[in-house]
Amino acid sequence: MGTGIRAIKNLRLFPTPLVWKQELAPEVYVLGFKREEDFLPGQVVGISHSLELEPRLYSIASGNKDESLEILFNVNPEGALTPILGNQNPGNILQLSKPFGSFTLNENRASYWIAAGTGIAPFRSYLRSGLPAPIELIHGGRQLQSFYFQDEFLQKLPSGYVRCCTQEKGENLYEGRLTNYLREHTALQLDANFYLCGSAEMVVEVRDILLAKGVSYQQIIAEIYF
Amino acid sequence: MPEILYGKTLDELKEWVKELGMPGFTAGQIADWLYKKDIHSIDEMSNLSKKNRELLASKASFGLIPYTTVQESTDGTKKYLFPAGNHKFIEAAMIPDKDRKTLCVSTQVGCKMGCLFCMTGKQGFQGNLSAGEILNQMRSIPEGPEISNIVYMGMGEPLDNLEAVMKSLEILTADWGYGWSPKRITVSTIGIVPAMKQFLEKSDAHLAVSLHSPFDEERKKLMPVQQVYPLKEVLSEIRSWDFGRQRRVSFEYIVFSGLNDTPAHVKELARVLDGIRCRINLIRFHAIPDTPLPSSNDQSVLNMKEALNKKNILTTIRKSRGEDIYAACGLLSTKELVKRENSDF
Ligand SMILES: Cc1cc2nc3c(=O)[nH]c(=O)nc-3n(C[C@H](O)[C@H](O)[C@H](O)COP(=O)(O)OP(=O)(O)OC[C@H]3O[C@@H](n4cnc5c(N)ncnc54)[C@H](O)[C@@H]3O)c2cc1C
Numbered sequence: 062m063g064t065g066i067r068a069i070k071n072l073r074l075f076p077t078p079l080v081w082k083q084e085l086a087p088e089v090y091v092l093g094f095k096r097e098e099d100f101l102p103g104q105v106v107g108i109s110h111s112l113e114l115e116p117r118l119y120s121i122a123s124g125n126k127d128e129s130l131e132i133l134f135n136v137n138p139e140g141a142l143t144p145i146l147g148n149q150n151p152g153n154i155l156q157l158s159k160p161f162g163s164f165t166l167n168e169n170r171a172s173y174w175i176a177a178g179t180g181i182a183p184f185r186s187y188l189r190s191g192l193p194a195p196i197e198l199i200h201g202g203r204q205l206q207s208f209y210f211q212d213e214f215l216q217k218l219p220s221g222y223v224r225c226c227t228q229e230k231g232e233n234l235y236e237g238r239l240t241n242y243l244r245e246h247t248a249l250q251l252d253a254n255f256y257l258c259g260s261a262e263m264v265v266e267v268r269d270i271l272l273a274k275g276v277s278y279q280q281i282i283a284e285i286y287f
Numbered sequence: 288m289p290e291i292l293y294g295k296t297l298d299e300l301k302e303w304v305k306e307l308g309m310p311g312f313t314a315g316q317i318a319d320w321l322y323k324k325d326i327h328s329i330d331e332m333s334n335l336s337k338k339n340r341e342l343l344a345s346k347a348s349f350g351l352i353p354y355t356t357v358q359e360s361t362d363g364t365k366k367y368l369f370p371a372g373n374h375k376f377i378e379a380a381m382i383p384d385k386d387r388k389t390l391c392v393s394t395q396v397g398c399k400m401g402c403l404f405c406m407t408g409k410q411g412f413q414g415n416l417s418a419g420e421i422l423n424q425m426r427s428i429p430e431g432p433e434i435s436n437i438v439y440m441g442m443g444e445p446l447d448n449l450e451a452v453m454k455s456l457e458i459l460t461a462d463w464g465y466g467w468s469p470k471r472i473t474v475s476t477i478g479i480v481p482a483m484k485q486f487l488e489k490s491d492a493h494l495a496v497s498l499h500s501p502f503d504e505e506r507k508k509l510m511p512v513q514q515v516y517p518l519k520e521v522l523s524e525i526r527s528w529d530f531g532r533q534r535r536v537s538f539e540y541i542v543f544s545g546l547n548d549t550p551a552h553v554k555e556l557a558r559v560l561d562g563i564r565c566r567i568n569l570i571r572f573h574a575i576p577d578t579p580l581p582s583s584n585d586q587s588v589l590n591m592k593e594a595l596n597k598k599n600i601l602t603t604i605r606k607s608r609g610e611d612i613y614a615a616c617g618l619l620s621t622k623e624l625v626k627r628e629n630s631d632f
């Protein structure tokens with residue numbers, strides 16, 4: 062293990078103690094570290110458990126004034142790092158890079174935020190950092206428990222938070238794929254910016270839907286969890 | 288699952304024959320049969336004892352995968368479709384040109400990088416190819432023995448499948464393998480900096496980098512990877528290597544007329560590439576279905592070439608090949624063959 066496909070060797074890493082860990086859903090965790098650095102909401106950090114394994118990238122999920130720096134991840138049972146990260150306990154030392162990346166919000170334009178799975182992380186950072194709320198935050202997940210941080214979003218975005226759930230029904234849930242929600246959406250503000258975050262499959266499909274609706278590709282900004 | 292021999296490096300073969308209790312030198316003999324001789328089964332490895340052949344055959348398969356279909360373009364380009372396990376498919380393009388035959392190989396089923404202009408990107412990602420599956424694209428086509436050059440420019444981002452790509456390069460260039468000069472090989476990337484660094488450290492093959500815009504914000508919209516690995520960092524890494532002599536670096540630039548071929552682009556390209564001995568390959572854009580991007584017109588491509596040449600940047604225009612069979616750059620896709628699996632959205 063560790064000679065992996067997503068090798069990010071030479072990203073400089075710093076030993077950093079894990080301060081807390083929370084399981085949000087089965088095999089989905091938030092890790093909290095002490096925030097030592099300034100960062101721009103939307104940036105990522107590289108993380109590994111040792112210098113032998115190349116770091117993987119994670120969006121920062123906390124606000125840029127929060128005391129802790131948080132990341133959200135799900136365990137990929139076949140992956141090299143996430144099964145190990147899932148087993149860490151507070152006090153353990155992990156290896157973290159400085160924040161980097163530029164999936165940052167243009168605050169001067171109205172925007173939609175569209176996420177699948179753990180791709181919700183940077184949008185939580187936007188909100189917690191006090192950036193202007195979106196027209197809508199649209200999140201796709203399988204079950205009710207897949208809408209990580211939903212209590213926070215429900216409170217902060219009482220009217221603009223849409224949960225598209227593919228496997229469960231529930232109050233105030235859109236039942237179906239987020240791509241269907243977007244296709245059916247008749248009132249999208251086509252001149253807004255669209256921020257997309259998550260898997261390549263979601264990003265390319267949503268991008269095609271938006272383009273077909275008449276959104277300019279220049280208004281679509283995507284962070285792909287490759 | 289039986290082991291697959293084709294695609295194993297000599298070290299892997301050594302380890303494996305040791306596990307089977309065979310003498311160490313059989314690893315070299317097997318490598319010879321796999322990569323230097325035209326056989327298709329373990330049974331034909333005639334310098335191995337019958338007992339060892341039987342033992343091998345009970346634990347492993349040779350591992351060649353025949354292509355499923357081939358399409359031929361009016362210009363002689365051929366596009367081969369190969370199965371890649373579990374209802375997945377990949378394509379390889381063979382491009383004949385005078386006395387050369389170039390093979391463009393795929394490294395992944397689909398791709399995760401989501402470049403706006405690319406058909407492969409539109410199909411999402413369905414899996415990595417193994418070193419054997421990469422090399423099989425050469426081995427299992429009739430033109431295999433005549434291939435003069437390989438470019439890793441088919442489906443997928445080669446440096447997002449670094450391990451298999453590096454293994455395939457080792458097999459292609461090692462004395463115990465195909466024994467090719469690395470100068471016959473080009474690996475193309477959109478610039479995954481850390482993996483690119485490893486590739487540059489461990490291989491002498493040529494590098495091609497997809498550039499497409501020298502401006503940050505514009506490149507981000509075309510290629511989301513720019514967000515984490517900006518061109519500036521890609522170029523700063525390239526600057527620390529000695530290019531232009533044994534090993535070449537080229538920059539691929541798809542021309543979207545009126546969009547990324549303006550005088551401002553030429554000026555900025557000259558600025559960001561200053562000090563790098565390189566070539567720019569201008570590529571005509573083949574409008575893919577529903578693309579928001581403008582196609583290139585021949586005159587604007589020519590104008591851009593001249594403008595770059597005037598800035599002393601060696602610039603060529605890539606001939607467009609196999610367009611009628613969708614074998615041209617950025618057009619490879621097996622999307623219609625992909626079965627959607629359970630997903631988050
Ligand atoms: C910009 C960016 C931001 C990201 N942010 C987040 C985030 O906030 N939260 C989050 O959960 N994820 C995020 N990711 C994804 C994350 O970086 C990891 O890719 C993910 O967590 C899986 O890591 P892993 O080590 O467990 O799996 P890996 O070991 O990287 O493996 C991933 C998959 O590849 C396969 N694989 C591994 N090695 C090989 C090999 N040698 N050959 C073939 N296949 C192989 C495995 O089977 C597995 O299915 C982000 C990615 C990027 C690029």
Ligand code: SF4
Nearest residue numbers: 398400402405408443
């Ligand atoms: S251009 Fe290359 S890296 Fe980009 S999506 Fe297509 S195959 Fe992937």
